[in-house]
Amino acid sequence: xxxxxxxxxxxxxxxxxxxxxxxxxxxxxxxxxxxxxxxxxxxxxxxxxxxxxxxxxxxxxxxxxxxxxxxxxxxxxxxxxxxxxxxxxxxxxxxxxxxxxxxxxxxxxxxxxxxxxxxxxxxxxxxxxxxxxxxxxxxxxxxxxxxxxxxxxxxxxxxxxxxxxxxxxxxxxxxxxxxxxxxxxxxxxxxxxxxxxxxxxxxxxxxxxxxxxxxxxxxxxxxxxxxxxxxxxxxxxxxxxxxxxxxxxxxxxxxxxxxxxxxxxxxxxxxxxxxxxxxxxxxxxxxxxxxxxxxxxxxxxxxxxxxxxxxxxxxxxxxxxxxxxxxxxxxxxxxxxxxxxxxxxxxxxxxxxxxxxxxxxxxxxx
Ligand SMILES: Cc1ncc(COP(=O)(O)O)c(C=O)c1O
Numbered sequence: 001x002x003x004x005x006x007x008x009x010x011x012x013x014x015x016x017x018x019x020x021x022x023x024x025x026x027x028x029x030x031x032x033x034x035x036x037x038x039x040x041x042x043x044x045x046x047x048x049x050x051x052x053x054x055x056x057x058x059x060x061x062x063x064x065x066x067x068x069x070x071x072x073x074x075x076x077x078x079x080x081x082x083x084x085x086x087x088x089x090x091x092x093x094x095x096x097x098x099x100x101x102x103x104x105x106x107x108x109x110x111x112x113x114x115x116x117x118x119x120x121x122x123x124x125x126x127x128x129x130x131x132x133x134x135x136x137x138x139x140x141x142x143x144x145x146x147x148x149x150x151x152x153x154x155x156x157x158x159x160x161x162x163x164x165x166x167x168x169x170x171x172x173x174x175x176x177x178x179x180x181x182x183x184x185x186x187x188x189x190x191x192x193x194x195x196x197x198x199x200x201x202x203x204x205x206x207x208x209x210x211x212x213x214x215x216x217x218x219x220x221x222x223x224x225x226x227x228x229x230x231x232x233x234x235x236x237x238x239x240x241x242x243x244x245x246x247x248x249x250x251x252x253x254x255x256x257x258x259x260x261x262x263x264x265x266x267x268x269x270x271x272x273x274x275x276x277x278x279x280x281x282x283x284x285x286x287x288x289x290x291x292x293x294x295x296x297x298x299x300x301x302x303x304x305x306x307x308x309x310x311x312x313x314x315x316x317x318x319x320x321x322x323x324x325x326x327x328x329x330x331x332x333x334x335x336x337x338x339x340x341x342x343x344x345x346x347x348x349x350x351x352x353x354x355x356x357x358x359x360x361x362x363x364x365x366x
Contacts, residue, residue: 014323014332017323017326021331024330026360027360029330029353029360030353030357031291031349031353032334034309034310034352036225036230036231040232043269044273048262048263048266059258060252060259061089061253062237062264063268065264065265065268067090069268070083070271073271074088074239078204078207084242086245091237092234092258092259093223097238098122098126098185098221099126100129101149101183102129103129105181105244105247105248107132110132111132111133111148111149112132112143112144113127113132113149114134114180115127115134118156118161119136120157123151140171140175143174147175148181149180149181151184151185152183154184154189154202155188155202155306155308157308158310159339160307160311165203165210168203168210172210172217184218184219186202186222187223187226187227189204191226191281191309192307193288193306193307194305205219205220219244222237224270227277228280229280230270234259235266237267287353290358291351292305293362294362295313295349298366300315301316309352310349311349311351313347314345314347315347316345319335320335322335323347331361331365334347
């Protein structure tokens, strides 16, 4: 798909269902988008407010304090020791990075960009921007010669699937064989719920058990939008192979893709505090604990979803029938086809609604 052929924004197709859901006497329960609803923590807002004298241009590479905070955070929270300032780079939220990475990394027309079968749509958009060829595949054995970039997303959006260190290692090994950059989008890593992920941390692609200790050809993408309720700030970063980081930095400097200085200060505060992340995780755990059994009792099967911000559910029928039935209950959810052609029966429910709205959803589903 070339960039000129990008479809209309798919969410526009939800408008009639949203309109019907809004007519519910107790109002709409919108579980269709993953936009945080809880307040930005006070300590982050304070750091932002104290950094509003920003007369000079900020460094595209990030301030030394920010780069050090990112490296320290990877060591503390993600089991990745040894990163230096040269291994990390802030981005203006992660969506722009996802969309621009193929272009900025030098992916050329006709090169293959692999992304998950159930996928955040921007991976394919980024391939289109670079006139590359997207391929939806979760199996490293299927990745063809000519693959130059592989997107992984663990925990996944929309399906909440987690890749363990064996799966990550297999992906990195295949990427290195192909000479492809392997990038894991890890923004839901703090939200592990079930099975081993209730106890263990979800692994980073930069974990030494995955990379062998050298991040050659490997990047981790991370966003503070969800774990710190910072979606409106646009606060994210990448880490990994210092040569790739340096190449991206040069291109991003020329393109003016720099994170505003007050935001950099806010990110330092966010990355230095684990308590607000733990609090937010407990909010989502409680919401998930209400919504998941309510969906199951209403006839939905939940697939994967052992981590992350969504419940990936199916009634075994066409997703639009589920969307239609849900709209009558005043509930809005996202159809599986927005995340690739392989899941026509799935519906994505986001946990980003207030406790009161999630309870409303459970009452209506019953
Ligand atoms: C998997 C994944 N990657 C990236 C993003 C973009 O997040 P942001 O641009 O807020 O950092 C999202 C947002 O929902 C996402 O689900």
